[in-house]
Amino acid sequence: MRVVLKNGKRVVKDNQLEQVDIAIEKGLISEVGTDLTGDKIIDIEGKLLSPGLVDIHVHFREPGFTDKETIYTGSQAAARGGFTTVCAMPNTNPVPDTAAKFEEIQRLIEKDACINVHQYAPITEELRSDKLVDMKSIDTFAYTNDGVGVQTAGVMYEAMKLAASINKPIVAHTEDDSLLYGGVMHEGIRNKELGLPGIMGIVESSQIARDILLAKETGVHYHVCHVSSKESVDAIREGKRQGVNVTAEVTPHHLILNEMDIPSDDATYKMNPPLRGINDQKALLEGLLDGTIDFIATDHAPHTKKEKTQGFVGSPFGIVGIETSFAMMYTHFVKTGIFTLEFLIERMSTLPANLFHLQTSDLTVGTVADISVFDLETAYTVDAADYLSKSSNTPFNGETVYGMCTLTVHNGEVVWSQNEGDKSCR
Ligand SMILES: NC(=O)N[C@@H](CC(=O)O)C(=O)O
Ligand SMILES: [Zn+2]
Numbered sequence: 077m078r079v080v081l082k083n084g085k086r087v088v089k090d091n092q093l094e095q096v097d098i099a100i101e102k103g104l105i106s107e108v109g110t111d112l113t114g115d116k117i118i119d120i121e122g123k124l125l126s127p128g129l130v131d132i133h134v135h136f137r138e139p140g141f142t143d144k145e146t147i148y149t150g151s152q153a154a155a156r157g158g159f160t161t162v163c164a165m166p167n168t169n170p171v172p173d174t175a176a177k178f179e180e181i182q183r184l185i186e187k188d189a190c191i192n193v194h195q196y197a198p199i200t201e202e203l204r205s206d207k208l209v210d211m212k213s214i215d216t217f218a219y220t221n222d223g224v225g226v227q228t229a230g231v232m233y234e235a236m237k238l239a240a241s242i243n244k245p246i247v248a249h250t251e252d253d254s255l256l257y258g259g260v261m262h263e264g265i266r267n268k269e270l271g272l273p274g275i276m277g278i279v280e281s282s283q284i285a286r287d288i289l290l291a292k293e294t295g296v297h298y299h300v301c302h303v304s305s306k307e308s309v310d311a312i313r314e315g316k317r318q319g320v321n322v323t324a325e326v327t328p329h330h331l332i333l334n335e336m337d338i339p340s341d342d343a344t345y346k347m348n349p350p351l352r353g354i355n356d357q358k359a360l361l362e363g364l365l366d367g368t369i370d371f372i373a374t375d376h377a378p379h380t381k382k383e384k385t386q387g388f389v390g391s392p393f394g395i396v397g398i399e400t401s402f403a404m405m406y407t408h409f410v411k412t413g414i415f416t417l418e419f420l421i422e423r424m425s426t427l428p429a430n431l432f433h434l435q436t437s438d439l440t441v442g443t444v445a446d447i448s449v450f451d452l453e454t455a456y457t458v459d460a461a462d463y464l465s466k467s468s469n470t471p472f473n474g475e476t477v478y479g480m481c482t483l484t485v486h487n488g489e490v491v492w493s494q495n496e497g498d499k500s501c502r
């Protein structure tokens with residue numbers, strides 16, 4: 077069976093597009109050209125053909141919190157956003173801190189995921205303990221305690237040595253609990269106006285500075301999750317300058333919003349780390365532009381409506397975003413001329429894939445057919461009620477965006493299509 081995606085456009089360089097057809101056979105791209113024929117034709121109608129997107133930071137909540145999300149709904153939501161590979165955080169219940177618990181999640185993934193889902197193993201048992209997991213016995217691609225910081229330098233040092241010895245990355249949620257003081261929102265202007273306890277930037281940056289020194293000592297690939305503050309960007313830039321093997325991600329929400337965008341005590345704006353000051357937001361963009369921050373990750377963090385309507389103090393941290401992240405980024409940064417389409421696609425696909433040795437295509441013959449199609453011309457209003465995710469906790473509800481995903485192909489199979497007829501996802 078030869079499927080041809082007809083009349084698409086791919087990026088040649090910057091924002092320059094060329095019209096092409098892509099033929100897919102046995103899960104691979106078998107031909108790229110014009111006037112291609114095949115057994116099944118899907119007309120792309122001039123829309124953008126992109127490599128399948130890659131998100132190394134999502135929460136699919138299974139096992140344990142399946143009222144928020146499951147591997148099935150999370151992977152459907154990701155496919156709808158144009159993602160063909162995602163990496164799921166281990167703050168589940170139970171935490172996959174033994175080979176047996178980890179393999180149980182792998183079985184769920186094999187059964188329910190319509191795209192590649194890679195499960196992280198934790199760094200320490202139960203995430204909050206100081207006891208390292210037996211890393212060698214768990215067959216994962218990377219270790220992280222996302223959701224909580226590794227509190228002591230000694231535990232992080234031992235974890236990095238162990239991870240380095242088996243050539244696996246340490247992925248860090250950086251948060252020093254001893255500096256938290258019960259904060260729920262950035263310690264800046266808006267928390268004072270709303271009378272809410274603040275979270276200082278040094279909660280994050282001081283731990284990143286510590287970890288970069290430890291990474292230098294151990295040689296581990298150290299990756300920083302959801303960077304939010306200027307001082308964190310400065311520390312990572314200096315680490316890279318010194319040749320430390322440090323990489324970093326930033327979320328769409330930290331690039332698009334800052335503390336002043338929080339309208340009221342509304343927990344759809346509550347996430348960890350918090351939306352920070354305007355100067356932090358500027359530093360994140362600068363860091364992304366100069367390569368200090370390597371790529372974009374969504375930190376898709378679903379919570380139920382009931383949980384998220386308890387105000388800033390009573391609600392859990394976290395927002396969803398995977399279904400609309402490409403469109404949000406395209407609308408705010410490419411349409412406005414801040415960076416190019418080529419730059420965006422690299423940071424949402426090629427670069428995270430390369431740095432973590434994950435699957436994606438470069439739309440050339442012989443590579444895997446992981447391909448997403450985006451409509452850059454049609455305005456779309458974000459409607460969280462319409463999400464495939466079980467949760468709708470997003471501050472972007474009602475926003476008008478361009479660049480919605482209309483088709484996602486993974487290993488040559490259509491896993492999401494706006495036209496239901498094309499879809500063959502299980
Ligand atoms: N980002 C969040 O605010 N919440 C995440 C945890 C995390 O990513 O730290 C969650 O699991 O809900
Ligand atoms: Zn985190």
Ligand SMILES: [Zn+2]
Pocket residue numbers: 133134135165222223375377
């Ligand atoms: Zn997270």
